[in-house]
Amino acid sequence: MKSILLSTVAVAMTTTFALADGHSVVRMGTEGAYPPYNFINDAGEVDGFERDLGDEMCARAELTCEWVTNEWDSIIPNLVSGNYDTIIAGMSITDERDEVIDFTQNYLPPxxxxxxxxxxxxxxxxxxxxxxxxxxxxxxxxxxxxxxxxxxxxxxxxxxxxxxxxxxxxxxxxxxxxxxxxxxxxxxxxxxxxGGGVGMGVRETDGELKAKFDAVITEMKEDGTINTLITKWFGDDAELF
Missing domain, CATH: 3.40.190.10 (Periplasmic binding protein-like II)
Structure with a gap:
């Protein structure tokens, strides 16, 4: 579960989707180089725990999502500048990062x-x-x-x-x-x-998107789906909710 050493970043651009009146594509930003959290498979596609989790979250939230990869050291600045709409990349929830972006609740425990x-x-x-x-x-x-x-x-x-x-x-x-x-x-x-567990990062201006993902994370914790995915990707000894 990673935590970025933050630098000053630009003010976020206007959100690229409109949840209240329908939506365009929500772009899911990840690193693609941190198995089993996220990685690029032999077909050249994003794979891993967070791909499975993110796809299920988008389906339950009735959002159309696409996956975008970004190098780790610039993943927060490129979220804030509008290159994608979420970070789902093994990111630890920290006070330092929370000064720049918002987080959903954790989808992996510490x-x-x-x-x-x-x-x-x-x-x-x-x-x-x-x-x-x-x-x-x-x-x-x-x-x-x-x-x-x-x-x-x-x-x-x-x-x-x-x-x-x-x-x-x-x-x-x-x-x-x-x-x-x-x-x-x-x-x-x-x-x-x-760290404080792993969560999804969103821009501070995207409160409605954060609320949608928070709701489905709660649902997936309550029905056991997240624990099933944790066991699939991290093994039977992994920490569960």
Whole structure:
């Protein structure tokens, strides 16, 4: 669950849809590079937990939605400037971000971040790799370790294997399949709780859209649909509502 280090962004453009009198397409912005939350499949389409969730949310809200991908480090500025209408991209709800955009309620509960390295005694106070502008990178920047930032999550493990980094600090659900499948990569230290869960970001001017998505998230929590999707994509041990 990610959190962006915010910079000043422009005032939002007028919304591109009109919910009260019908609507045009609602553009769902995602990264497409953060499995199992979101990724691009072999057919070149957005896939993953958030694709399944977002499609179901749009169907229940009776909205026509299309998917748009954007690099992580500019995903909030491009929402605010009107390039898409929501962010559904493994985004942690934080006070800092809430100063710039609005959030729906969370559709994933808070989850711990983890360290990994090439041995259980890897130096987590040394050179630690994390993805740029994430809540994990912010945590390392405030610690005694030296932060190494990379543009994508996929680059983190390569940094450890090459010796460039002593350890990686990132979201546990992203690291779990890597630890399970790669015998060189092991857990280091204890989990670190960060963030307030994952929610959908919308412009502060789009209160009606936020309300529609909030309503369907509540409905999907109550009928168990979100828990079913969480288990499908994150496994039987994932935190549920």
């Amino acid at each position: 989850e711990a971040s983890r360290y990994v390295g090439l041995s259980e005694d890897a130096d987590i106070t040394g050179m630690v790799a994390s993805q740029v502008n994430t809540i994990q990178a912010g945590y390392i920047a405030d610690s005694d370790a030296t932060l190494l930032e990379f543009a994508t999550a996929e680059e983190l493990i390569a940094a450890v294997k090459s010796g460039e980094a002593d350890a990686v600090f990132f979201q546990g659900s992203f690291l779990e399949p890597i630890v399970a499948e790669d015998p060189e990569i092991v857990w280091v230290g204890e989990p670190v709780p960060l």
